[in-house]
Amino acid sequence: MTQTDLPLVAAETPRNLSARKPRRPGLVENTPGLDIATHVILLLGMFMLLFPMYLVFNAATQTLQEVNAIPSRLTPGDQLWTNIQEAWVTRDFGQKFLNSLIVAVGVVTGKVVIACITAFGIVFFDHRLRMPIFWAVFITLMLPLEVRIVPTYAVAANALMPFQAILDSTGLSWLINTVSGIEVNLEWRMLNSYTGLILPLIATATGTFLYRQFFLTIPDELVEAAKMDGAGPLRFLWEILVPLSRTNIAALATIMFVFSWNQYLWPLLIITDPSYGVVAVELGKLVPDANTTGGDIPKWNIAMAGTLIVTIPPIIVVVFMQRWFVRGLINTDK
Amino acid sequence: MRRAYFRNNWIAALVVAPQLLIIFVFFYWPTSQALYWAFTFEQPWGGGNEWAGFENFRNLLTDDRYWHSIRVSIVYAAGATVLSMSAALILAVFADRQLRGYRAYRIGAIWPYAVAAPAVGLAFRFIFNPSAGVMSYVNEAFPGFWDPILNGDHALIMVMIAGAWKQVAYNFIFFLAGLQAIPRSLIEAGAMDGASILRRMRDIQLPLLAPTFFFVLVININDSFTDSFGIVDTMTAGGPARATNLMVYKIYVDGFRGLDYSGAAAQSIILMLLVIALTVVQFRYIERRVHYT
Secondary structure, three states, X not given: OOOOOOOOOOOOOOXXXXXXXXXXXXXXXXXXXXXXXXXXXXXXXXXXXXXXXXXXXXXXXXXXXXXHOOOOOOOOOOOHHHHHHHHHHHOXXXXXXXXXXXXXXXXXHHHHXXXXXXXXXXXXXXXXXXXXXXXXXXXXXXXXXXXXXXXXXXXXXXXXXXXXXHHHHHOHHHHHHHHHOOOOOOOOOOOOOHHHHHXXXXXXXXXXXXXXXXXXXXXXXXXXXXXXXXXXXXHHHHHHHHHHOHHHHHHHHHHHHHHHHOOOHHHHHHOOOHHHOOHXXXXXXXXXXXXXXXXXXXXXXXXXXXXXXXXXXXXXXXXXXXXXXXXXXXXXXX | OOOOXXXXXXXXXXXXXXXHHHHHHHHHHHHHHHHHHHOEEEXXXXXXXXXXXXXXXXXHHXXXXXXXXXXXXXXXXXXXXXXXXXXXXHHXXXXXXXXXXXXXXXXXXXXXXXXXXXXXXXXXXXXXXXXXXXXXXXXXXXXXXXXXXXXXXXXXXXXXXXXXXXXXXXXXXXXXHXXXXXXXXXXXXXXXOOOOHHHHHHHHHHHHOHHHHHHHHHHHHHHHHHOOHHHHHHHOOOOOOOOOOOHHHHHHHHHHHOOOHHHHHHHHHHHHHHHHHHHHHHHHHHHHHHHHO
C-alpha cells in the first residue's frame, strides 16, 4: 500500500472524540423534554462517579472524631492540610512519590523505546523471522502478570536463572567446569531494586503493535529516498521515524504512565525494603483495620488523605492529556 | 506490502534483541515454569521435586474451596461487567447527543480510569464501612442492614461495585468512540424518515455498536478475572470466610502465603487457559471488525 500523504495516527481514531469543538448535529430538532432527561441521566452518572471521590475528600478533611462519628457528617471539615501532612510524614510518602516517579519514568521510557525499536526491526528489514518475532511478542498479551505471578517472582529473585537452567540442562555448565575449572553460577537478584520494579514491566505487546501498525503506513518512497540520500537504518529511525511518531509516543506514554503509577501486585511482592516502596502499595498499608491499628479507632481520615494524594497525579495526567490518552487507549485496544 | 527494506540484518537483530530477551526471561520462562510446577510436586524452598502427572489438577478439582473460588469469580465477573457496561453504555449514548456541557460530561466519565485499584478499594472500603461513612446512616435506620465485614454476600457486592466503578471509564471511552464512528448519514437518514431520537438510538446506533459492545464485553470479563487483585486485597483480603476469594487472589494466597507452588501453578494454568480462550474470542472479533470499517 502506498500513500502520498503521511497519516499521523496509526489506526482509525474517530476524529470527533478528541476534536476541540463538539460535533453539532446538522439536524435541528426541538426536543426540550428529552434534552432535560438527557441532562438528568448524565448528571446522575456524574454523581455516581464523583460522589465516592467526594466522600474520600470529605473524610480527608475531618478530624478522627468527626470521621468516626455515627452518622458521620457529609460536609467537609478544616483538617485537610493536617491530615495530608500526617499521612505524608507517617507513611514517608516523599520517598514513595520519588520511587513511583522513578519507576513511572523508567517504565514509560523503556516501553516507548523498546516498542519502537522492535517494531522497527520487524517492519523495515527483510528477514524470515519478522512474523515469528511479531507473534512471539504479541502472544505475551495472553499472559498477564497475575496468572504467572509465582514463577515470575522466582525469576525476579534471580533473573539469570533461566540461562543457568539452560546451561545446566544442556551440560554446558559441566563442560565449562571441567574445561576451565570455573563453576558457572549466574545470579542477578532483582528483589528490592528499581531494576526489578521496571525491567519486567517494559515488554509491551500493545505498544509494539501500535508502532507496527504505524510503521506499516510509512510509504516505501520515504525509505527509498532515505537510502538514496545515504541514510543508514539507524539514521532513518532517529531522524525520520521518531519525529513522525510523536503522536504515538504521546499516546503510549500517557497510558503507560497511569499503568505504571498504579502497579500494585508486582511491587507488593518484590519490594520488602521500605526505601524502594511505591505509592500504590503504601496505600494498601494504610487500610485501618484491627491488624494495623491494634484495636485503636481506625484513622479513616488519614487513610483517605493518603488516597487523595496518591490518586491526584494520574488524574491530572489523564485530564490534561485526555486527547492522547483516549487515542492511545483506543489504538492499542489496551 | 512493503518493497523497500534495509539490508543490514545485524542491526535488525540488535533492535529486536532487548524485547525478545525480556519476554524470554519474564514471560516464556515463568510460563513454562508454571507448566512444569503444575505437573510436579514442588518444594517451597527448592531442593527436589517429583513428577506428579495430573495429581495437582485432581487435587484442585476435587477441592470444594477451589470450586467455591470459581463460583465467586464468575459471580464477580458477571456482576461487575453488567453493572459497569450498562452504566457506561447509557452514559455514552446520551453523552453522544453532544448537548451543552458535552466536554465536561466526557471528562467526568473518563477520569476514574486514572484511579489505582488499591485507591478504589480503600475508598469503597471506607464508603461501605458499616460504622463510618454513608452506610452508617443506613445502619442507623435499619440496624444490621449492611455488614460486609461479617456477611460474605455483602462483601462480594461491595467488591463488585468497586470493580464496576473502576471499569466504567474504560467502557465509556470505547462506547463513545464506537458511537462516533457510526456514519452521520445513517442517523440523518433515520431522522428524515421521521425516526425520533430515542428510536434512532434503539434501531440504528445500538445495533451498529454491537462489535464494540462485544469487544468491551470480552475485555471486561478478562479483566475481572485477572485485574481484580488490587481491589480484593485492599477491601476484603478474600474474606469474610473466603466469600471474595477470587481465583487470582487464591493463586496469590496459596502461592505466597501457603507456599504451595504446585497448587498455585496448577491454578495459574487453569486461569491462563481461561484468559487465552477469551483472548482468542477477542482476536476473532478484531478480524471481524476490520471488515466492518
